[in-house]
Amino acid sequence: MDHQPQSDADFLEPSVLLDETHYQEGFKNGYHDGLSSGKEEARQVGLKMGFQVGEELGFYQGCLDVWMSATRIDQNAFSTRVRKNIEQLAELVSSYPLSDPENEQVQDVMEKIRLKFRVITASLGARLEYEGRPASSKQDVEDL
């Protein structure tokens, strides 16, 4: 480092550097705090969303289990068309990418599932609905 006569800028340098140091320390503390609270919040959101998806899919699977049992007891419990719809719903539910929440298809698959479920209940004349889900498929998932 040059040992030149100190100019005004150099005179102020320690003050500026002090400011900079404090800033850096503040930034580091803030970042760490944010990181850990962000992780905690994200974990809560993930658990909540995962629960909601799981609960909804579980509901449809439950209905499917009952319907398929009914068919095993009596092949003609449902019409051919309704049986086909039940099979299609079963395929859709098992095709839901459970371990891949980042998959872009998730919303699409869930909407197909909901629609197919409504087609079945409408055809059976059954007032059966997953209560947890929003009325319109376009609404955001509500807070539990």
Add this chain to the structure above:
Amino acid sequence: MDGAAAELREAHRLAGHADRVWSLAWNPAPGAGAGPVLASCAGDKTVRIWKRAPDGAWQCTDVLEDTHNRTVRCCAWSPDGKLLATASFDATTAVWEYSGCDFECVATLEGHENEVKSVSWSPSGSLLATCSRDKMAWIWEVQPGNEYECVSVLQGHTQDVKMVQWHPHLDILVSVSYDNSIRVWADDGDDEWHCVQTLTEDNNCGHSSTVWAVSFNHKGDRMVTCSDDRTLKVWDTSADLSQPKTGEGHESWRHLCTLTGYHDRTIFSAHWSSEDIIASGAGDDAICLFAEEKNSMVEGPSYKLILKKEKAHDMDINCVRWCPQDPRLLASASDDGTVKLWELKGSVLD
């Protein structure tokens, strides 16, 4: 005809509904010896049935209420005249059995996510189509015992579907929408319904705004649509789109002509009579009648205005329907809460 100028004479004014009347339906088969039977549905959540008394006056003989808990938007009779379907903003469609004197609600179809806008019976009476603001159309099959099974859900429109209408002879369904397009649906014989054609502004000289209604002529080789763009469009629908495409060059439905400048507000309804007269009703409170120009030298058919009835109602006209038993009798429904019956007098031919 005596050669007098065509005139639309107001014959009767049917008051009774407590809110805007949205839609009308004439019973296609009221029974041997019975006069015409008209159903009207309204924002007052009821459906009213109107019949002509022996002295010629029209009376409301039935009020179908306590079933829908919101506006009844559309009603339609089955081809055999024994069932009346009513579509409501409460997201359900009710089916009523008509014995000739009584009405009984025998089924309620649920499935749409929100307001049902229209309902239509297929020519055989075995299928029922409904459409909704949820952008979808549902096709239902009638089963014994008043059971209805969903055959298919038609997805494709990107906005509110305003009306569905079956072709008069073929199992082809047409839907029209707030998305400005007209979609044609047919099945492959295995319950798989697909959109076989979409008529848009870009591809087919289609409408540039919401399409509100569609009506076929008696033969089924023409259809008319009307829109918020203040035009009516006539289409050549002679191609049988219910048949699977065989190789290249399969035909499609195409635009024939556009009727512009006759209404200066949204045209909400259009209906083709069995005498090939098109009636239209609009937000300008007027009814127009059109017929094909037989002597036309231009390429393709063209239509001319027979007459425009200004101030036919005090407010927007939501629906116009020709009576199947009397092709000179026209019914109109309006936001003013009334239904009017009109008689077409005079000569409409060249």
